[in-house]
Amino acid sequence: MSIRKRPIPGIGQPCSVIVLGGVPLGTRLDERQSMRLMDFYADAGGNMVDTAEVYGNWVPGKTNASEIVIGKWMKSRGNRDRMLVTTKGGHPDLGSMNVSRLHAADIRADAEGSLRRLQADVIDLYWLHRDDRSIPVSELLGSLGRLVEDGLIRSFGCSNWETDRIAEANRLASEQGLPLLAANQAWWSLASLNTAHVEDPTVVVLDEAMYRYHAETGLPLFAYSSLAKGLFAKMEAAARTGMPFEAPPLYDLPSNASRFEQARRIATERGVSISQVALSYIYSRRFPAFAVVGATDESQLADSLGAGDLMLDDEALALLDNGQFSE
Template sequence: MEQVKIPGTELTSSSLALGGVPFGSTLDEKKSFALMDAYVANGGNMIDTAEVYANWLPGEKSISESTIGHWMKVRGNRNKLIVTTKGAHPRMSTMQISRLSREEISEDVEGSLRRLQVDTIDLYWLHRDDRDRNAGEIMETLNDLAKEGKIRYFGCSNWTTERILEAQLYAESHGLQAFSANQPMWSLASVDPSKNEDPTLVVMDENMFKLHCDTGLTSIPYSSQAQGLFTKLNEGRLSFNNDSVAAIYRSNSNREKFDRIRILAE
C-alpha cells in the first residue's frame, strides 16, 4: 500500500485508512481483530475511530476505541500505527449542545488515552465545531494538550472553510501549532447538503477544495465510499428508480456518474 507523508508532521500514513465505526459493536471483537490484522498485513497503519463510536447503540460506550486499544495491546503493535481518534462531539441525547470548552476537550482526550491504552495520541481530531466559540480559544487548548504530550498533532472534522481559515490564521499569528489535517465528508458521489439529516456535518465543496490545494493542508475524508453507493447500485441493492438511494445522494449527477463508472470499470 502506498505511504503518504502528512505535511508539517513526522507522520507517514498508508494511503487507505480503515474506518472503525463498527468495531466491538455490530462487528464483534473477534471479527474486528481479524479485519484490523488483515488491514495491517496489507500495509495499513491508520485506523479511524472516535469517542462517540458507537454510542448510539446499547451497551458499552466508546466501544470502538476500547476494541482498538485491546487489539493494539494484544498484538503489541502500537508503535507501528498512527494512533488517531476524534472527540468534542455532542452527547447523542443533546446534539444541539456543542462540547468544545477546554474542560470538555480535555475530558475526551483523557478518556481516549485510557481506552486506547496509549500515552499519547498521534493525530487527534475535533469531531464537530462550535461556531459561537472563538477559534483561537480552541487552538490554545489543543496546543496546551500537545505541550503536555497527550496529543502530537491535531485536525478538525466538520468545520467550514471559514472556520478552518480562522483557526489557522490564529495559530500562525500567535506562533502556535496549527491544524495538520481536515476530515470532511468527501467521495466520488455528489452530495446535497440541504438533504442531510445531520446539519452539523460538513461536505467538501469548491471553496474547501481550493483551500486544500492552495495550502497543502491534508484531507483525510470520511464516507469516502459514499456508504458503498455505487457498489450497491451495481449489485442491484439500491436503485434510483425506487428512491432507495439516500436523499443526499439522490441526484441526476450521481445517476450520470454511475453510468460513467460502469463504463470505466468494464
C-alpha cells in the same frame, strides 16, 4: 497488495491513503471480528484506524466501544509503533446535539479518556469532532496547544469545520507561532450529495470553497463516507443483473447516474472494481487526500485495499468531477 502512503505534518510516519473506519468496530462487529478485520488491514500495510470517543455511544452497553477494542488490539498485537493512533473528541452528547462540548475541560477530559481506552501513551493525531462558532478559534487552538505541550497529543486536526474557520485557525496559528491544524475531515465521495436530506446539521460536506482551500494550501484532507454507503457498487450490481435500482434520497441526483457511467467505464478499462475507482478519485489529488472506508468483513476490505495503489490522472478526475473539483 500495496497501499500508497502520504505524509501528514507533525506526524512521524506517512499515513495510508486508505484508512479503516472505526464505527463498526466493537459495535456491529464483536471483539473477535473486529480484531480479525484490523489484522487484515494491518497485514496489508494499513496504519490508521479512524475512531472517536463517541463511536459506540448510540448502542446500549457499547459506550466508547470502538476505542476500547482498538486499544485491546494494539496491546495484544504489540503494534503501537506501527500504527498511527488517532481519535476524535469534543462531540456533543448524543441526547443533546445542540449543546456544545468544546470548552477546555471537555476537550481535555475526552483526550484523557481516549488515551486510557486506546492504551496509548500519546495520540498521534487528535481531531475536534465538531465546531462551535460561538467559541473563538483562538480559544480552541489554546486548548489543543496545551494538550500538545502536556504530551497527550502530537498534532491535531478538525472534523466538520467550515472553510472559513479552518483558514482562520491556521492564519492565527501562523501569526502566533502555534501548531497548525494538521488535517481536516469532511464528508466527501464520488457521489453527489443531496444536502436537503442530510439529517445532522452539525456535519460538513465538502464544497468547492473547501476543495480549493485544500488545493491551494496543501492541507491534508480525510474523506469520510468515501464510498457513499456502496452506492456505485450497488448500481453496478443492478446494471449487471438488469434489476431496477432506486437510489436512497441522500444520493438521488441525476449527476450520480452520469458519474456512475464514467466510473464504470474507467473501471472496465483499468480492470478494477468501481469501488476502487471511487476511492482513487479521493486520493489521486495533488494535495494529500485520504479515504476513510467502512467494512464489516475481509472481502469488503480487500476490495477497498485493492485501490491502495491505483492512481487516476487529471483527465480521469476531470471526467468524474464534471468540472466540480478538478484542478
